[in-house]
Amino acid sequence: MRAAAVNPASSPRPPRPVGRSTRPDAAAFLVALAPLDVYVYAHSGRILFKRSLTTEEQQHLADNCQSLDVHRHGQWIKDASGAFRQLNIFPFKEQVQLVGANRVALEYLASRDDRIPKGDGALPKRDRQPPLIIYLEIALDIILANEQILREAFAAFKRCFVQLWNGKNEAIEFDNGGMSTGRRWNGKYLSGYISKPSPVTGEVDCLHIEYRICSARAVRAVGIASIADLLAFDFRAFWQKHLVLRDVDIARLGRHSLNKRFGKRRQEPGPDDRRTGQVLWRAYAYDKSGSLCVQALIQNYGSGPFLKNIPIAHFLPSSGENALVS
């Protein structure tokens, strides 16, 4: 039997389906996310030495790292942009880049005294001097069940992640889909990607997030003044503080805006709250790459009581499971 022709002008409009918004509930997805494994560790670091490493010391470190690069003061090196420049690290003599250092390498560096012996071979009387850490990557690998969950988790992460004290730094999206909260010479910024396997286990469905801490001051500010501090570092507490995921309560955003505009302190929901909130979300939450995200909303509109913290405890290993790449 053929269906009867419908005259749109004469028939009533069909009711709108409930919940037809295409805005995915990223917060709910992140709350329900169940990682198979989680690893927290220091992935790489850059250290300055006043007393040069001997050949034996370099060999010992190389045997206990995934990679080791040693550059001397005055040496010509290629920087991140591909340009050559002369390394100037005075008063230090050597800059060492370690990737994937294991506990043996770190314990050796922690025990090493960087004081330069005097002519007679005796060490200066001042206190023992550790080498200076000027760059550190602190990583979090979240292993997920399959590629689809991984992609959805990364999209939700990009939408909800907030870097505190980020000012007007613009987020960067890379060709491989990775993201960064913006490079800076001094301070911290975050990078995340899903295009590479976990450096710890090689598992491919890995959401890799790393905080890059640039400058000796920034490294000290997170509580790491020496390699010994790194060995005792509480990675879980670090991520508990720095992995900030937030959701926006759209109706609450609308009410906050209307209250501000009309000088009210209305606390009960109003009929225009949700619509106003949606307009503001669309107007202010687009980042440079054209994605909607909470960080862009904070930068363009500001923060307020409409931001809700998303719990992250289930992303982190329980206390005492800190690991370094080995």
Added chain:
DNA sequence: GCTCAGATGAGTGCTCCGTC
């Protein structure tokens, strides 16, 4: 009990310094 605005303090950016 919830919300907002001002106060407070931590974190960051800018700039200068010392040195090669």
Added chain:
DNA sequence: GACGGAGCACTCATCTGAGC
């Protein structure tokens, strides 16, 4: 000119108390 360190000023998240 390049680098890291350090001081200072500014920004922004959090705390606190008053208003609704």
